[in-house]
Amino acid sequence: MSRRGPWITFLRWCPGALGIFLRQKFFPRLFLECGPGVVFGRFLNLVKPESIRIGAHCIISDRVTLAAMGDTGTIDIGSSVFLGFTTTLTSLEGSLRIGSGASLGSFCQVHARTGVHIQEKCLLAAYTEIGARPGGVGNEPRQDAPVILGSGCWVGVRTEIENGVTIGPDCIIGAHARVRADIPPLAVAVGRPAKVVRVREREILHGI
């Protein structure tokens, strides 16, 4: 954490209901903005929390990393977002935005190089990776465009989504897929690299 006082260190460690209560009371002032009722787990790693916004009633599990790095990196988390154990959100130059009601499973990694926008009610399963890892070989963004996950989409376990990809709303990405190209709305895409295998049918409601 960028502000190391013994009090923050204690809060970060404090176990049990006491820890949750104290963090709920005292952590919000660390952030640029923080809504009410946020549950902060233990052992969080926060880098530049003054560039991070968190909406109301989020659940941030133990060992989550929220890192707004560089001069322009920002993180914007909507309300009622769930971040699973040991999930890492890193923003290097772009903005990392997570829409309200989204859910990221355990061990997810989101690295916003050119920006990542996860829209409302997205469901990311465990071990998902979005964006390139900072500092790796061959990690230059393919385009300047940010990664966009449309609202309501379901991204399967251990999927990799590369920079510059737009995934339409209500898509389903199969487990272990590697998404390199844009996916249209309501599509179901699987494989490495991910290819659309079918399109979900839009329901037509009669007489309602």
Added chain:
Amino acid sequence: MPSVHPMKTLRSLLAGSGNSFAGYRLAVTGKRSFLYFLFHEFLTIFVAPFPGRCGILLRRLLYPVLFRRFGRSVSIRENVTLRRPYAISLGDHVTLEAGCVLDVKGDGAAIVLGTGVIIRQGAVLSCPGGEIRIGQGTCVGEESRLGSMLGLTLGANCRLGRNSCCIGAGHGYARTDVPIIDQPVTCRGKSTLGNGVILEERATVLDGVTIGEKATVRADTLVTRDVSPLTVVSGVPARVVDR
């Protein structure tokens, strides 16, 4: 056809995660007495984080009353997260390494670890339904994730590599006017790994899959269907590469 749990949307499964004191208490000790909850909290604050050999011995002394079963010489390292330990059974010589999570989420769910089971650092065992049963001598790798909705059984002497994953459940997506996260959770059935199965790093096993004895699942493999005993599978989705 996956069996659908009509009311168990993801949100309601997560609701017990503690947005209020009542929610926290339900998540951590279920409907047990307030005294049980108080003792659990006392141990969580003062005993769970205690490091080193001293911590292990202290937990060996004080934890058993919380558990359904607590074997001999159980080693629980520091900062292990336990939710609803009254539904958890630990056999003799079980080791829970630092920071792992044993989370029983629902009434009727349970976690049973056999003799000598090792759960390595940061692994997550999440059980909203059914029972996670791990046979003796099995080792679950670092930062793995085991989930159960209708049951997950690991046989004896299995090796699960780091970051491996047994998925407990999927998500219904029949409706397109409702986001998938708000649709019911689904499960194709119980998952079973036979004795001596090896899951290498980053392998994933989906729900309702049976993996036969002594089969090997190579790294980064996605297992979507049953695997016969003594076979080696690899790829996305898994295909047999050797027998």
